[in-house]
Amino acid sequence: MPDAAMPTDPLPDFVVIDVETACARASSICQVGIVGFAGGREIFAYETLLDPRDDFHFFNTQIHGIAAHHVVGQPCFADVHGVIDRHLAGRTTVAHSHFDKGALAAACRVHDRPAIETTWLDSVRVAKRAWPDLPNHKLGGLARYLGITHRHHDALSDARAAGWVVVKAIDHTGLSLADWLAPPRKAAPAPRAARSGPLAGERIVIVGEPRDGALAHRLAALGGRIMTAVGTTTTLLVIAGAADPRTVAIDPQWQKAQASGTARILTEAALLAALD
Missing domain, CATH: 3.40.50.10190 (BRCT domain)
Structure with missing residues (x-):
């Protein structure tokens, strides 16, 4: 998708990113998807294939279906770094687990581009708190449980699904985005029980x-x-x-x-x- 996907009005409450990689090296990003959300709805989407300038491993291609011939003539990470930075920098960025955060940082290092400064929110942590009784909090299972249309291991679809997980968690719990971003409060020691009283032994x-x-x-x-x-x-x-x-x-x-x-x-x- 071309650079014209930059959001204009309204500004997103948060953006979501997902990447696919060509091999075991986290820097080998071959697809990136970014979706912006505001007021509980999607307001923009950006997706592109990338030439990772790295090897494609069969295992990875089996997962996402992207092979070397699919990225011939596509930009590399350095070419789209500015676009990604304009989507993410200074905003709250959601990713489902820490993988995408690490891959983005690794690609910045390998391609000699500045790190992208953003505030990260892990939608796995959000889902575990919102729906603690689910047997697991993988994106595919969450999408089925919440009725989210989803095509797994497609970067744009994964980003969109993770975004809807956060939207639905906010609606389900009543907690705001700021609440999800706040660090867990470290409780002070509990008060000492009186030696006697009507609740003694409780x-x-x-x-x-x-x-x-x-x-x-x-x-x-x-x-x-x-x-x-x-x-x-x-x-x-x-x-x-x-x-x-x-x-x-x-x-x-x-x-x-x-x-x-x-x-x-x-x-x-x-x-x-x-x-x-």
Whole structure:
């Protein structure tokens, strides 16, 4: 696709990139696909074959169907580096796993081009958090589960599918793109349980609030021991009053408590009412 695919209006909320390689060397990019998304919809797509200036291995060609004769006369990575940079630089770039990020960096080094400065988001990590119960989070399986049209190992189709995974995860969880980009919060130590109180002996996991938050301190003051995760000794899971129901529904601790059948599940309001 020609350089005319540059987005104009609106600007993308994020872009997605996928590459295919000719051989085991990550720098041997032979196809690149980029898709831009804004407001939950696709706004542009760019795709091109590339001459990797490297060997084609049979194993790779079996996977994506691209062989040496397909790239005769096609540009090399150095020729399209500027186009890729204008799509990605300064934006949030999604890729399904870290492979594409590494391949892009390797190609920049091999072709003596500057590194592309972008903020990366791994859609595998997004999918694992949004749908933790799926048996795996490979792109093909996710596409089938979410009803996304997908042709595996075609760079443009893979990029488009990974983008829709992020769009659907945002819709499913209520978490914004900024939420997905935020580093995981490192919780402070849980408050120490009081020696006595109406919750003495309870081992409590809280959903919807950090284990060092106001609710944790209140329950610990009543004798409850605040735990990090649901386990065989957990007796109570408490859903914080401010918890978003959509977030609770995908929280792995809530799901573990439901599956175990050994821990009671109560809302904050129900628990505090029972203690009055």
